[in-house]
Amino acid sequence: MERHPPGLFIPVARLSDLDARGRTVVQVDGRAVAILRVAGALYAVEDACPHREGPLSEGDLDGFILHCPLHAWPFDVRSGICSSTPDVRVRTWPVRVLGEEIQLKVDRI
Numbered sequence: 069m070e071r072h073p074p075g076l077f078i079p080v081a082r083l084s085d086l087d088a089r090g091r092t093v094v095q096v097d098g099r100a101v102a103i104l105r106v107a108g109a110l111y112a113v114e115d116a117c118p119h120r121e122g123p124l125s126e127g128d129l130d131g132f133i134l135h136c137p138l139h140a141w142p143f144d145v146r147s148g149i150c151s152s153t154p155d156v157r158v159r160t161w162p163v164r165v166l167g168e169e170i171q172l173k174v175d176r177i
């Protein structure tokens with residue numbers, strides 16, 4: 069498996085990869101990462117809920133709150149913090165867009 073040096077933005081997808089809901093799932097160093105457009109910006113969260121690994125990419129959004137599709141735990145896509153249980157969080161990554169390219173900052177591998 070290819071590993072990336074920490075602290076670098078790496079290309080992971082293109083804007084054209086986003087589906088009609090503004091979402092896609094990419095693989096980064098062996099992890100599935102959900103990229104979601106919320107209020108005009110892109111956010112990246114690990115696509116595995118810390119409860120029982122529900123696919124967060126399939127969850128419903130309520131503003132910045134993404135509800136896990138399995139048992140509805142709510143996660144803020146900006147911080148990854150579970151708004152009902154703040155000591156629980158899902159991993160997030162900084163996202164930037166250069167031209168058509170979506171990049172994630174990989175700094176905690």
Ligand code: FES
Binds near residue numbers: 118121122136138140
């Ligand atoms: S797997 Fe996400 S809330 Fe249970």
